[in-house]
Amino acid sequence: MPPPGTITERLDAINEFDREPVPETELQGATNFIGFYAGEHVAGTEFVIGPLFVAHGVAAGDLFLGLFVGNLLAVLSWAFICAPIATRTRLNLYWKLRKITGPRLLVLYNIVNALMFCFLAGAMISVAATAVGIPFNMTMPGLNDRYPNSVGWVVAVLLVGGVVTVLAILGFEKIARFSKVAAPWMFLVFVACGIAVLPQLGVTSPRSFWQVANERIWTGVAMEGRVRFTFWHITFFAWFTNMAMHLGMADMTILRYAKKWQYGFFSAFGMYLGHYVAWVASGILVALALQQGGEVAPGPISYLGGGVAGLIAVVVAGWTTANPTIYRAGLAMQTITPGWRRWKVTAVVGLITTVVALFPALMMRLLDFVALYGLLLMPMGAVIFADFWILPKLGLRQDFAEWKKILFAWPAALAWLVTLGACLLINLLWGVEIFFLGLPGWFIATGIYIGASYIQQGSGDLSSATLSGETA
Amino acid sequence: MKTLLKMVSAVALGLTVVPAFLVFAGNMTWRTHAALMLVGAVLWFGSAPFWMHESADEPGT
Numbered sequence: 092m093p094p095p096g097t098i099t100e101r102l103d104a105i106n107e108f109d110r111e112p113v114p115e116t117e118l119q120g121a122t123n124f125i126g127f128y129a130g131e132h133v134a135g136t137e138f139v140i141g142p143l144f145v146a147h148g149v150a151a152g153d154l155f156l157g158l159f160v161g162n163l164l165a166v167l168s169w170a171f172i173c174a175p176i177a178t179r180t181r182l183n184l185y186w187k188l189r190k191i192t193g194p195r196l197l198v199l200y201n202i203v204n205a206l207m208f209c210f211l212a213g214a215m216i217s218v219a220a221t222a223v224g225i226p227f228n229m230t231m232p233g234l235n236d237r238y239p240n241s242v243g244w245v246v247a248v249l250l251v252g253g254v255v256t257v258l259a260i261l262g263f264e265k266i267a268r269f270s271k272v273a274a275p276w277m278f279l280v281f282v283a284c285g286i287a288v289l290p291q292l293g294v295t296s297p298r299s300f301w302q303v304a305n306e307r308i309w310t311g312v313a314m315e316g317r318v319r320f321t322f323w324h325i326t327f328f329a330w331f332t333n334m335a336m337h338l339g340m341a342d343m344t345i346l347r348y349a350k351k352w353q354y355g356f357f358s359a360f361g362m363y364l365g366h367y368v369a370w371v372a373s374g375i376l377v378a379l380a381l382q383q384g385g386e387v388a389p390g391p392i393s394y395l396g397g398g399v400a401g402l403i404a405v406v407v408a409g410w411t412t413a414n415p416t417i418y419r420a421g422l423a424m425q426t427i428t429p430g431w432r433r434w435k436v437t438a439v440v441g442l443i444t445t446v447v448a449l450f451p452a453l454m455m456r457l458l459d460f461v462a463l464y465g466l467l468l469m470p471m472g473a474v475i476f477a478d479f480w481i482l483p484k485l486g487l488r489q490d491f492a493e494w495k496k497i498l499f500a501w502p503a504a505l506a507w508l509v510t511l512g513a514c515l516l517i518n519l520l521w522g523v524e525i526f527f528l529g530l531p532g533w534f535i536a537t538g539i540y541i542g543a544s545y546i547q548q549g550s551g552d553l554s555s556a557t558l559s560g561e562t563a
Numbered sequence: 564m565k566t567l568l569k570m571v572s573a574v575a576l577g578l579t580v581v582p583a584f585l586v587f588a589g590n591m592t593w594r595t596h597a598a599l600m601l602v603g604a605v606l607w608f609g610s611a612p613f614w615m616h617e618s619a620d621e622p623g624t
Contacts, residue, residue, distance in 0.1 A: 280600070283600060290586065
């Protein structure tokens with residue numbers, strides 16, 4: 092056990108309430124998961140990702156096929172990688188990982204996770220700020236802007252960031268509930284905005300859509316300074332957008348409540364509504380904005396499609412997704428701020444997030460950030476996968492760190508760090524873009540963890556080890 | 564009361580999405596569509612929270 096009063100003990104205390112595996116009586120039905128996934132993946136960032144595909148010059152055929160295949164691979168990852176372990180262990184990511192990594196390595200993972208949450212929430216605040224600024228004729232950030240480009244932008248971001256932070260301090264549960272209420276409406280706003288502007292792009296009938304799509308929306312020509320996206324970019328991006336959740340195993344926290352592992356397939360409702368229809372719709376909106384020579388930020392393009400209701404959707408989408416993200420980051424950060432009250436931690440996290448949001452580069456380079464976010468957290472998911480399925484087949488013990496009371500499990504640390512180093516090398520030496528690195532990275536992490544565990548456990552006494560799948 | 568609220572919510576969603584198709588078909592102006600969407604938003608947030616909250620919880624978390 093960790094010594095009393097340490098950072099690991101504080102982290103345990105925060106997660107104490109769900110330390111035990113979920114009991115049979117608390118398992119949830121299918122509709123809860125359909126609702127959760129459909130709501131979770133129709134967010135403010137969808138207003139940015141669809142337009143960025145247009146900026147990267149993807150062709151229409153590549154987009155539609157790539158999104159179909161990539162989202163399918165994401166659903167399969169949830170169903171076959173994450174859900175089976177979640178429903179067998181009934182533990183959340185935190186407690187499962189703790190058994191494998193030891194508490195001290197877990198603290199490090201938690202801090203990285205918290206920083207990523209801050210950046211993600213920052214992007215969502217930026218998205219909402221583009222809508223708030225419209226009534227005041229604020230100069231919107233452009234696709235290539237990196238730094239704050241006007242006083243109005245700074246004021247809008249500070250305003251949104253301040254409100255989001257105060258609301259996160261006051262209470263997270265009510266806002267989480269509100270975001271689920273908003274989800275069905277928000278999805279229909281995406282659909283309506285996309286459909287309503289089609290005539291302005293020259294689509295006069297369903298038959299003419301494909302021609303206009305190729306000639307005016309997804310033209311196959313990238314903007315200056317952007318890499319041209321192919322079918323493979325779209326496929327891998329769609330697959331790995333939520334890599335931290337499926338291959339990275341973060342959604343064990345949700346799927347541990349599933350009655351069957353097959354509930355992982357319900358992630359399809361999030362993928363095909365949010366990461367297909369909403370991305371296509373926001374791509375249509377930005378194409379119209381470009382045709383009119385207007386601004387391409389989320390606020391202006393949503394106004395083009397739905398007027399004031401479109402603006403409300405952007406604010407609601409940004410706010411409801413930034414809020415729980417700040418809350419979760421606050422939870423993770425609390426471990427390194429001993430004696431601080433929750434409100435103070437949340438306020439500091441909100442301040443960091445708001446400062447980050449001032450830089451439009453984060454929003455306008457969201458594709459790269461999302462890929463990096465997934466890549467940083469994915470190796471620990473591969474470690475869980477290898478520990479759960481492969482180590483027992485090799486006669487090695489699962490959850491070795493817990494069994495041996497190890498505070499810092501070097502095999503998991505090695506798998507994490509070497510994988511990230513290897514991915515960086517692949518990128519530098521062969522020029523493989525960040526969107527593709529998750530796939531080799533997953534196999535590298537799995538291989539290193541198995542090899543390192545073999546070395547670690549090979550000379551150890553495993554006579555009292557339990558080699559079954561039970562981890563509780 | 565709950566049934567009435569659900570009906571209002573259904574109308575709200577209809578007002579959000581149906582006008583867009585009418586714009587596409589050339590039977591409605593964009594301005595009317597935008598106004599109806601706003602009415603839909605007001606009706607949705609005025610009705611849905613009162614009947615959806617019980618079923619909208621995250622699965623057990």
